[in-house]
Amino acid sequence: MRNFSKSKLLALRQCPKRLWLEIHRPALRQDSAATQASFQVGHQVGDIAHRIYDPQGLGSLIDVQREGFNAAFARSKALLQTHQPIFEAGFCAAGALAFADVMLPVPEPEQGQAGGHNAWRMVEVKSTTSVKGYHRDDAAIQAFIARAAGVRLQGISLAHIDNTWVYPGGEDYRGLLVEADLTDEAFARTEEVVSWIAQAQQTAASAAEPDIQTGAQCSEPYACGFADYCNRNAPKTEFPVQWLPRIGKRAATLAEEGVIDLRNVPDDRLNDKQRRVKAHTLANTTYFDAEGAAAVLADYGQLACFLDFESIQFAVPIWKGTRPYQQNVFQFSLHTLTASGELAHCEFLDLSGNDPAEPLAQALIQACGASGPIYVYSAFESTRIRELAERFAHLSAALRAIRARIVDSLPVATEHYYHPSQQGSWSLKVVLPAVVPELRYDTLDGVKDGGMAMDAYMEAMHPDTAAERKKQIELQLLAYCKLDTYATVRLWQVFAGRTDWLL
Numbered sequence: 001m002r003n004f005s006k007s008k009l010l011a012l013r014q015c016p017k018r019l020w021l022e023i024h025r026p027a028l029r030q031d032s033a034a035t036q037a038s039f040q041v042g043h044q045v046g047d048i049a050h051r052i053y054d055p056q057g058l059g060s061l062i063d064v065q066r067e068g069f070n071a072a073f074a075r076s077k078a079l080l081q082t083h084q085p086i087f088e089a090g091f092c093a094a095g096a097l098a099f100a101d102v103m104l105p106v107p108e109p110e111q112g113q114a115g116g117h118n119a120w121r122m123v124e125v126k127s128t129t130s131v132k133g134y135h136r137d138d139a140a141i142q143a144f145i146a147r148a149a150g151v152r153l154q155g156i157s158l159a160h161i162d163n164t165w166v167y168p169g170g171e172d173y174r175g176l177l178v179e180a181d182l183t184d185e186a187f188a189r190t191e192e193v194v195s196w197i198a199q200a201q202q203t204a205a206s207a208a209e210p211d212i213q214t215g216a217q218c219s220e221p222y223a224c225g226f227a228d229y230c231n232r233n234a235p236k237t238e239f240p241v242q243w244l245p246r247i248g249k250r251a252a253t254l255a256e257e258g259v260i261d262l263r264n265v266p267d268d269r270l271n272d273k274q275r276r277v278k279a280h281t282l283a284n285t286t287y288f289d290a291e292g293a294a295a296v297l298a299d300y301g302q303l304a305c306f307l308d309f310e311s312i313q314f315a316v317p318i319w320k321g322t323r324p325y326q327q328n329v330f331q332f333s334l335h336t337l338t339a340s341g342e343l344a345h346c347e348f349l350d351l352s353g354n355d356p357a358e359p360l361a362q363a364l365i366q367a368c369g370a371s372g373p374i375y376v377y378s379a380f381e382s383t384r385i386r387e388l389a390e391r392f393a394h395l396s397a398a399l400r401a402i403r404a405r406i407v408d409s410l411p412v413a414t415e416h417y418y419h420p421s422q423q424g425s426w427s428l429k430v431v432l433p434a435v436v437p438e439l440r441y442d443t444l445d446g447v448k449d450g451g452m453a454m455d456a457y458m459e460a461m462h463p464d465t466a467a468e469r470k471k472q473i474e475l476q477l478l479a480y481c482k483l484d485t486y487a488t489v490r491l492w493q494v495f496a497g498r499t500d501w502l503l
């Protein structure tokens with residue numbers, strides 16, 4: 001009989017075909033960059049959990065890669081006789097195996113009924129900010145396997161990130177994780193877990209791939225790495241319904257009805273904007289309500305700034321005063337258009353590895369001047385400025401004054417412009433080539449989007465990065481962010497009907 005790992009059982013829970021493919025055709029799996037990044041974050045949070053749950057460093061870590069499965073299980077069993085934390089303790093029983101993130105000995109006075117063995121509490125550590133449905137399956141599986149292996153398990157909790165917690169600095173990460181007690185429900189699901197293991201045995205033993213169509217399960221709770229394989233014979237369509245703005249889960253409903261192409265979506269099932277996208281896509285024409293766009297922007301004066309931020313998030317904060325997953329702005333670009341039509345540019349970028357927030361806020365206040373609209377493209381900049389104002393009381397009034405001047409060009413674009421090449425998106429990266437074809441992100445060197453900017457920032461601030469490479473990254477980041485704000489200027493020119501201005 002095969003022993004199924006917890007991850008295999010969770011794969012079954014997502015889709016039996018996924019389990020079958022993981023066992024019989026593992027080479028077909030292609031994890032997305034986002035999935036791989038989430039593994040990395042998981043490891044980071046796991047490392048911090050060791051420090052939180054074992055501040056004196058008295059515990060033991062089982063390393064199954066190095067030790068091998070049987071040795072890991074044997075050492076885990078031996079360590080259960082001690083009274084110190086165990087990390088990655090392994091258990092194998094009843095056709096399944098699992099490794100517990102954290103095992104904590106229950107203090108003697110709380111041990112309850114004497115059973116000849118020490119009692120333990122298990123903690124599963126997750127990098128999410130809340131308990132998800134699949135975490136409950138995870139806890140039920142972990143608890144079942146440990147108890148089936150003879151562990152006197154007194155409780156099981158899920159520790160997840162508290163994104164309201166503020167890092168006090170000094171490597172003090174107490175408070176980063178909060179626990180949810182899942183003991184009762186995990187212990188009550190023994191029969192379910194037994195049935196999952198039986199189903200997994202049956203699925204794995206089958207010579208034939210399960211006949212399961214792609215659907216909502218392919219992205220919930222995880223993006224399935226077999227999606228390309230499963231979709232290889234999916235009917236191709238020239239105008240996918242996914243191009244309709246805010247179609248969301250209704251695309252799956254339409255697909256179930258056999259409707260995958262815009263040409264076949266009845267107009268009476270679409271809102272005004274979706275009908276507009278459909279009509280202009282099928283006719284291959286541009287929609288531009290020039291008067292409407294100009295009327296919105298006419299309210300604002302001619303002296304204007306154009307602003308863009310780049311930011312980075314950390315599950316485990318590295319700077320005092322910041323929260324987990326907070327957007328930390330490390331760069332801005334600001335173009336300023338004078339009343340006479342001259343365009344000036346200034347920028348800020350901190351690659352030192354120190355918290356860039358306060359110097360950036362000060363530089364921003366300096367750069368924005370005292371009056372005139374500040375054009376952005378999305379609500380992102382306004383939210384970040386509000387956060388900076390909340391964080392730095394002495395800069396709050398100036399930052400709030402800047403925020404009051406923000407004008408978001410994105411709604412102007414979504415309401416008054418659409419080009420078929422946008423394929424349902426109004427991101428700056430797709431609107432710009434449609435409105436101003438000569439401006440392109442793909443001609444930039446190195447950094448071409450926000451994700452690449454974050455990766456470049458992480459590389460540049462790493463102490464091992466050579467000065468020469470750091471300089472190269474600096475130039476790439478500056479060029480990228482500058483193009484973002486220049487793009488906002490050119491869009492404003494078109495939308496405001498000011499193409500007569502020389503820039």
Ligand code: SF4
Nearest residue numbers: 015018218224227230
């Ligand atoms: S892509 Fe969808 S159908 Fe295919 S294995 Fe994954 S979850 Fe199942």
